Structures are given as structure tokens and as C-alpha cells.
Amino acid sequence: MAAPTASDARPRPDRRGRPRTLEPVQELHDAPLAPLTTFRLGGPAARLVTATTDAEVIQAIRDADVTATPLLIIGGGSNLVISDKGFPGTALRIATKGFELDGTKLELAAGEVWTDAVERTVEAGLAGIECLAGIPGCAGATPIQNVGAYGQDVSSTITEVVAYDTIDHRVVTLTNEQCDFSYRHSLFKRLPDSYVVLRVRFQLEDAGGLSTPIAYAETARALGVEVGDRVPLATLRETVLKLRAGKGMVLDPEDHDTWSAGSFFTNPILTNEEFSAFHARVAERLGPDVKAPAFPVGDGFTKTSAAWLIDKAGFTKGYGSGPARISTKHTLALTNRGEATTEDLLALAREVVAGVRDAFGITLVNEPVTVGVSL
Incomplete structure (x- = not known):
């Protein structure tokens, strides 16, 4: 397996060549974590930092490393079970934003809300992640779990993952192959303390407003079509949302x-x-x-x-x-x-x-x- 490519993790200088200074990240102490999870469970973090840029994410990771402080990464909180005692270190909430579409190429910042990103790709007429509508959480978590549903996995469309290598202290770009995807698993899950996802890049498909071929029998039945057929993207997304809602898999604070x-x-x-x-x-x-x-x-x-x-x-x-x-x-x-x-x-x-x-x-x-x- 080839080594990931690396880039400079330091803030870029301004036009006069002076180092840019980072704005202080949002910080709270003895901060409740339960509201940041979909379970609404868990005790407080000794310190909660909210980062809105990649540079702030890297700064928080480096600060924790220098002080030997335990670090917990939180995105959408949809896949966390936190102890009632809480977390005795720094919880880093990644709230970065970035949705960049170039033809059929998509790049998402780790903090982008996944359901919103799927909706926007469907509106753009691009196929590849439409069956993943309604899945809670942020984009940065999708490669970690190799998120999938109704016959689609993100590993089929992810081309690269940009991550911070916490061992070598650098930003790296990993190819799909280097991510070592398998069923609900990846390099990032196997080595959870080695990488923090910053950005995820996808290759989608322009099929004239149609979905990828239906691969899941339940979806085909709900649509009244055969496995292997294509349907309008918006129709498939709405069908998936209804199927998920019927199983209690679409977030609703009242349910x-x-x-x-x-x-x-x-x-x-x-x-x-x-x-x-x-x-x-x-x-x-x-x-x-x-x-x-x-x-x-x-x-x-x-x-x-x-x-x-x-x-x-x-x-x-x-x-x-x-x-x-x-x-x-x-x-x-x-x-x-x-x-x-x-x-x-x-x-x-x-x-x-x-x-x-x-x-x-x-x-x-x-x-x-x-x-x-x-x-």
C-alpha cells in the first residue's frame, strides 16, 4: 500500500508573509456531552472545544498532544455511547463547514451535516449517495464506519480522505484503497487514535437525474420496481426517508x-x-x-x-x-x-x-x- 500524501498543517502566511494567527476556539469547562449525542446520554467533559476550521481542529489536537490530555472527537454524536461519568479530557467538537461541487466531484468538510449534503447532491442531479439519506451525523464520520444503507456504502464513491495524522503530526491524503474499507469498518476505525478526518472527497455520477441501480430488495419493493432498475433521484431519496422513518431511524426530538x-x-x-x-x-x-x-x-x-x-x-x-x-x-x-x-x-x-x-x-x-x- 502506497504511503498517503502529506501537506503542511501550519496556517498559511498572509500576503505580507507574516504567520496568520488562529482565532481562539470556543471553549467550555465541565461541559455536558449528552446534548451532543443522539442517545442524549453521558456525563460532562472536563473541557469542550468547538472547532470551525481545519486549522482549529489541528490546533486543538496538538494542544492535547503537548499536554498529554485525553482527546475525544465528536461530530454529529450519532455513534457515541459515553460513560455516565463523562470524559476526563478534552472533547473536540468538529463543526467545520464546506460543500464544494465541481462537476461530479464532491468535497465535504468533516463537520458538514450528512443529511443536508445528500439532499444537495440529489438536488444537483448526482447519484451515488442518495440511498444514504436520513442517516444522522456529520460527513467526517462516514468513512470511519464506511456508512451504508439500502445497498449503498460510502466506500463505493469516496475517492480520497484528507485527515490529520496524529502520529506523524501532518495532514495526509489517503486514497480509497488506503482507507482499507470493509463492512462498517475502515483504517480509521482500526486505528482510531491515529487519524482525525478533516475532509472527504467523492466521485458521484450524472445519470440524467436517475439513481444508481437499485441494489436492495426492500427499496425495490417500496418503489414498485425491480432490483437493478434506476428511478428519479428525488423519488428514491423520499422513499428511503419514509423507510427509515418507519423504523425510527430519522431523528425526531419528539419520538x-x-x-x-x-x-x-x-x-x-x-x-x-x-x-x-x-x-x-x-x-x-x-x-x-x-x-x-x-x-x-x-x-x-x-x-x-x-x-x-x-x-x-x-x-x-x-x-x-x-x-x-x-x-x-x-x-x-x-x-x-x-x-x-x-x-x-x-x-x-x-x-x-x-x-x-x-x-x-x-x-x-x-x-x-x-x-x-x-x-
């Missing part, structure tokens, strides 16, 4: 089913041997005629449905009697009903993990990032 991180568990990917053992457990528990969802994902591997596993293990929609419960709309979402703590949420998550393991021999893996806690 506690959306006080979540979306899908809490990733879909398990099993080897052929593991899938055979799983198939036998399904037959034993549910009967020989029951077939578990199975999606081939490469030679020797099969993906199955975490939502199906949770439901068949007895954790149905709305499960739970406490302040943290499974969504009433989708079994894959764990939710805060308004008065939950992070420990309430984790207790429910652990119960689900243990129940699925006992029933089917599969250990579910959480998708959200945990801060100061673990399952």
Missing part, C-alpha cells in the same frame, strides 16, 4: 424511538463452518423449515441479520420495562425513553448479546463507539 444510535449491532459475517453450526441451532430452536437470512459476501463468508437474531431470541420491538428499551419500530435500535442512563442502556445491550449468544451461538458486536465503558 423516543429516535433517541438512539440507529443500528446498535452490526450484521454478523460468518464463515461457512460457523454458518452451518448456526443453521443447525436455528433448526433446533425454531424448526427445520425456518431459514435464517443469508447473504453471501465473498468466498467462504455469509452475512446474516442481527435484527432477525434479536427478534428470534425473544427480544421483540418495545422489549424492556426500564428507561432503556428496544425501539417500538425496529429491533436493531436500542433507545433512551427519556430518563435512561448509559448504564441502563448497557444493561439492555448486554442482555440482548447474552440472549442471542445462548440461542444461536453468535456474539453480536456493537456498532456505536463506546467512551469510558464497554459491553
